[in-house]
Amino acid sequence: MNSTYRLYILPVLVALLLLIALYLDLLPRSNTVQSDTRLAMGTLVTISVWGVPQVKAEQAMQKAFMHIARLEEVLAWQRPSSEVRKINQDSRGTWLPVSEELAKLVELGLRVTELSHGAFSVGLQPLTALWGFSSDQPRSEPPPPAMIAAWLAAYPALQAVQLRKNHDGAYQIKLQNDSVGLDLGAVGKGYAIDQAIAVLQQEGVMNAIINAGGDLRVIGSKGAQPWRIGLQNPREPEHIVSQSLLRGNVAMMTSGDYERYFIFEGKRYHHILDPVTGYPAQSGLSSVSVQGQNASLINGLSTALFVLGAKEGMPLLAAVPGSEALLIDLDGQRVQSKGFVVDWLQQ
Ligand code: AMP
Ligand code: MG
Numbered sequence: 460m461n462s463t464y465r466l467y468i469l470p471v472l473v474a475l476l477l478l479i480a481l482y483l484d485l486l487p488r489s490n491t492v493q494s495d496t497r498l499a500m501g502t503l504v505t506i507s508v509w510g511v512p513q514v515k516a517e518q519a520m521q522k523a524f525m526h527i528a529r530l531e532e533v534l535a536w537q538r539p540s541s542e543v544r545k546i547n548q549d550s551r552g553t554w555l556p557v558s559e560e561l562a563k564l565v566e567l568g569l570r571v572t573e574l575s576h577g578a579f580s581v582g583l584q585p586l587t588a589l590w591g592f593s594s595d596q597p598r599s600e601p602p603p604p605a606m607i608a609a610w611l612a613a614y615p616a617l618q619a620v621q622l623r624k625n626h627d628g629a630y631q632i633k634l635q636n637d638s639v640g641l642d643l644g645a646v647g648k649g650y651a652i653d654q655a656i657a658v659l660q661q662e663g664v665m666n667a668i669i670n671a672g673g674d675l676r677v678i679g680s681k682g683a684q685p686w687r688i689g690l691q692n693p694r695e696p697e698h699i700v701s702q703s704l705l706r707g708n709v710a711m712m713t714s715g716d717y718e719r720y721f722i723f724e725g726k727r728y729h730h731i732l733d734p735v736t737g738y739p740a741q742s743g744l745s746s747v748s749v750q751g752q753n754a755s756l757i758n759g760l761s762t763a764l765f766v767l768g769a770k771e772g773m774p775l776l777a778a779v780p781g782s783e784a785l786l787i788d789l790d791g792q793r794v795q796s797k798g799f800v801v802d803w804l805q806q
Contacts, residue, residue, distance in 0.1 A: 491509070492507045492508070492509050492681060493507065493508055493509075493513060493516040493517070493520075494506065494508075495517075495520045495521075497524055499524065499527050499531065499651075499671070500531060500647070500651060500671055501593070501672075502671050503671075503672060504524070504527065504672075505669075505670045506520045506524065506655070506659070506667065507667060507668050507670075508520065508659065508666065508667040509666040509667065509681045509682060510665065510666045510679075511663065511664055515662065515664075516664070518662065519658070519659050519662035519663070519664045520659075522659075522662060523655040523656075523659050523669070526654055526655050527651045527655050530560075530647070530650070530651045530654060533558070533560060533561060534561070534643050534647045534650070535647070536640070536641060536642055537593065542558055542561050543561065543641045543643065546561075546634070546641055547634075547640040547641055551634050551635065551636050551637055552633065552634075552636060553633065554623070554631040554632070554633050555631060555632055555633070555634075556631055557622070557630045557631060557632040558630070559630060561632075562624075562630035564643055564647070564650050564755070565581055565620065565622050565632060565641070565643075567646060567755055567756060567759065568581035568620075568646050569581070569620065569622060570756075571646070571756070571759035571760060571762075572620075573617075574760075574763065574775050574779075575767060575775060577616050577617050577734060577735070578733065578734065578735070578740075578763050578766040578767045578771075579734075579759060579762055579763035579766065580616075580619055580620070581620055581641060581642065581643055581645075581646070582614075582619035582620040582634065582635075582639040582640065582641065582642070583642050583732060583734060584639075584640030584641055584642035585610060585637070585638055585639070586607075586610055586614075586732055586734070586737060587642050587644065587730075587732065588640075589602045589610065590602060590728075590730070590739075592729075592730035593644065593719070593730070597719070598721060599723065600723045601723060601728055607738065608737070610638050610737055611736075611737045613636060613637065613638035614638045614639070614734065615635040615638070619634070619635050619638075619639045620632065620633070620634060620639060620641070621633040621635070645714075645758060645759055645762040646755055646756075646758050646759045646762075647758075648671050648712075648754075648758055649710065649712055649754035649755040649756070649758025649759070650754070650755040652669050652671060652675065652676050652710065652754040652755075653753060653754045653755050656669060656678060656754075659678070660678070666678060666679030666681065666682075667679065673691060673713055674711070674712045674713060674754070674758065675688060675710065675711055675712075675754075676708075676710035676711075676754045677708070677709055678707075678708050680706040680707075685704040685705055685706040686704070686705050686706065687704055687705075688702060688703040688704075688711060689701070689702050690702070690703065690713065690748060690785075690801070691713075691715070693715050693716065693717045693746040693787055694745065694791070696717050699804065700787075700804060701801045702801070702804065703800045703802070704800065704802070705750075705800060708752055709751070709752065709800070710751060710752065710753065710754035711748055711750045711757075712748070712754060712757050712758045712760075712761045713746060713748040713749075713761060714746070714747045714761040714764075714765040715729075715745060715746040715747070715765075716729035716739070716744070716745050716746070716765075717729075717745065717746070718730065720739075727739075731765050732766075733766050734766075740765055740766040740768075742766060742767060742769075742771075742772070743768055743769070743788050744764075744765055744768060744769065744786055744787065744788055744789070745788065745789050746787040747761045747764045747765045747772075747784060747785075747786050747787075748761065748784065749761040749776075749782055749783065749784045749785075750782070750784075750785075750798075750799055751781050751782035751783065752781050756779060756782075760775065760776075760779060760784075763775060764784055769786050769794050772784075772786070773786075773794070783795075783796045783797070783798040783799040784796050784799060785799045
């Protein structure tokens with residue numbers, strides 16, 4: 460090959476390959492994040508992906524949103540046709556068939572119940588319905604104390620929800636009595652995020668974030684940049700107090716007394732309930748964020764830690780490898796485990 464020929468063939472080849480790649484939309488759109496936001500799970504969910512061609516990104520995000528919508532149809536006790544609703548309408552004290560998908564989530568919830576010695580429970584639906592925080596017409600004052608006392612007297616604590624797998628591989632569930640009903644509100648969002656991330660990965664997306672109203676999981680990065688996450692100030696939720704620069708495979712879920720609440724006679728009543736008292740948890744905290752790999756599990760963990768408070772709650776982290784927590788108390792003081800990724804902003 461003469462040298463003039465060699466000089467030209469390389470740039471021509473490169474240009475040709477570029478053209479083919481462009482035509483087939485094979486080129487990564489580097490440095491651009493593609494996002495889609497939709498209303499799901501009672502909040503705005505934003506999926507952002509990085510490093511894939513536009514067509515592929517749109518397809519993957521669409522599939523992920525469809526998966527979330529399908530899961531909501533299984534998990535939300537408020538939905539008339541959901542599996543959870545059907546189980547809640549069925550009889551108590553007997554074994555009922557349950558889908559593997561729902562069983563897996565209940566199993567995870569029962570693990571958090573065990574870890575937290577009952578501070579967390581997936582069986583609280585009658586109590587959460589009584590308080591009405593997720594109803595269309597939320598309360599503005601607490602329910603009558605006699606109703607809470609009646610629920611408390613009947614609630615079978617650690618025996619509330621039982622799950623078993625038969626020899627044929629099918630799952631069955633038992634709700635002990637009428638004071639028990641399934642409410643997966645504290646783990647469902649994390650579960651949906653985990654599953655939607657898996658959908659994105661199956662579609663070839665390696666860099667993404669799914670953020671459901673501040674509860675989120677990231678994979679990969681934004682090119683050279685990490686994903687940047689803000690944490691709300693519990694007493695001024697429109698402002699953020701910190702940012703976390705996350706990359707790799709990390710989820711961060713937050714439970715706060717500012718998310719759903721009302722003030723009655725000067726006292727704040729919020730949606731995270733203590734199964735031991737029947738009232739909103741009063742552990743001295745206003746916000747609990749947990750970071751870890753598995754959004755479903757740390758979703759449950761954040762609720763459990765909120766109910767238990769700093770002293771009893773922090774030791775739970777040892778049982779979930781890779782989990783880290785940041786607690787903000789009612790005076791705005793912070794307690795955090797060593798590995799929690801956070802940069803505080805100037806106040
Ligand atoms: P989160 O915002 O993740 O802390 O979840 C709160 C939701 O979980 C509430 O809206 C209830 O549906 C449900 N919930 C409230 N208290 C508890 C509890 N102690 N254990 C399990 N789920 C709870
Ligand atoms: Mg939770």
